[in-house]
Amino acid sequence: MSHTIAPGKAAPSAPPAQPNLSDLRLAFSHGFRVSADEAAVAAARREVPAVARGWGVPLTDETFSDLGLLSSEVITNAIRHTNAPCAVVMRWTGTRVRVEVTDVSPVRPKPRHGSLDAEGGRGLLLVNALAADWGSIDDPAGKVVWFELGPSDGTPPPWSTPGKWTITTDSGSATSGYLPAWAEDDPTEVNVPLDQLTERLAGINHRNFFEGPMLPLTAPDVWEGVEEDAVFEGSVDCNPYDPDPGLRVPVVNLQVCVGRWILGLDPHGLAEVAAKLHAHADFLEAKVRPALVAAREDWAAHQPPAQQRSPASGP
Template sequence: MPVRSSPRQASPHVGSVVATDGPAKPVVGAEFPVPPDIEAVAAARREVVRAVRDWPVSLPAALLDDLELLTGEVIANAVRHTRAACSVVVRWTGERVRVEVADSSGVRPEVRRGAVDAEGGRGLVLLGALAADWGSVRDGAGKVVWFEMGPRKQPVPWSTPGAWTITATDGTAASGYLPEWAEDDPTETGVPPEELDRRLVLVNHRTFFEGPLAPVTAPDLWDGAEDEPLFEGSIDCNPHAPDARLRIPVANLRVAEGRWILGLSPEGLGDIAGKLRAQADLLEGKVRAALVAARDDWAVRHER
């Protein structure tokens, strides 16, 4: 599937480098297809990281980890939702790593407030949190979803440390406290006055935490087992949310794909943690021993 987006040089094979004349920075890029098989996603995301590691550019290990995570999310969404092959392009823009995934669906991803558990919702949340920038464009009958990893461009003017400000074109402004743990700053300027109230409702302070990976089977979503994080999530605060319960920090837990426990207070989070500890004790103290005994019995009964 051809990929068409912003103008670029023709993409070479994976991991190759195209050098420019003279001492200018090299232009590097790679392109490859991904078959319509969810099991091909892991190999594809590793291929992107392997290509980037071969480039003559210096990238921190943490950025490469995030690059692999986001690449897997975007490719998996393309394969799951189209059940068709997609095409991956990765290149160096001179400041950032840019990944483009082209698929055959014309439906562009859209972040819907309160829908982190919707189809593809986790990937969009991660893109917003980890990518320096991301978006999508129509591409014939299909689309290209792209994201960039690297330094973020700060809004101008940048907010005062500990505060954010949204300013409308008529000079009207709204501001609030920006907690140190928040991963993004909602500060912006040039907002149409009629949009100010809506922008305030969308202000969301968030920080993510990770969960352990485990092989998860979801027959309604994919074939076989995939390594999926369990009980990852975020701490969120929406100071202008219509629901007053969300105007103070709450925890949101992703149990597994498409399954969330939302709006937890500190007491509620402690209750969940206690239940998980009790379940871990049960698994280690009783279920594991019962499983070993069952296997031993099975082996004896089937020795022939």
């Protein structure tokens, strides 16, 4: 589960006392706001590893350096592509430092193909190369891009039990639930303020992403030119505490294209969408494509040669 803060609101910081690393159930978090000025990124780059060092987390000097570098890259992307402030939340999970950057854009990032030395878009290439894990999720404020640094062997936090999550409050009460094997995140957390338990439970979202085919998309009213992006990608989601009982069981959410979704599909609904896509693919191949070929041949046969040239081809 990702806990985020809206831009302009600070998350509670960890107590100043050093954590007892023999008891990794102590989970610390720290949040801050970064203004819409790339000059502010330098301060954020220093703050993230400094806070992690203050917690006494057992990371190498190289990992602390990577922590500042990747924070800088993700924060820079958030500011550069939104021209708005972003919010940063970091926490120690017991095995990794997790950094979450929330910005106001709903467009989730995709790494570009290229080298780490390429100009532009190198941020996600670095994150992909150096982070133990990373990803992005939708958020009411826009989206969250997160990464984790620490052991890369997938070792779960020592308090995590396979097939079960547990949220323990600062008063000692514990709430547990089933953790599916397919879920990409474990909402297990300790020392949660009792008055925040309801919010934590409401935010639990067991999720597993799947990709869609990349196609050239254009939105003349939004951006210029053509951009490659995925269509009909999405996720399997389950929100066990959602007010809607239909979302307390796994459903599929499909992003038709950037910013356009088909939500809450049960197996029957997903089958209907798949059947319609199959039928439409058959229609495109069996009917539309031959009609297009015939139309182009007819057009070429009836147009004077001068009118068949592209305007960009010149005289």
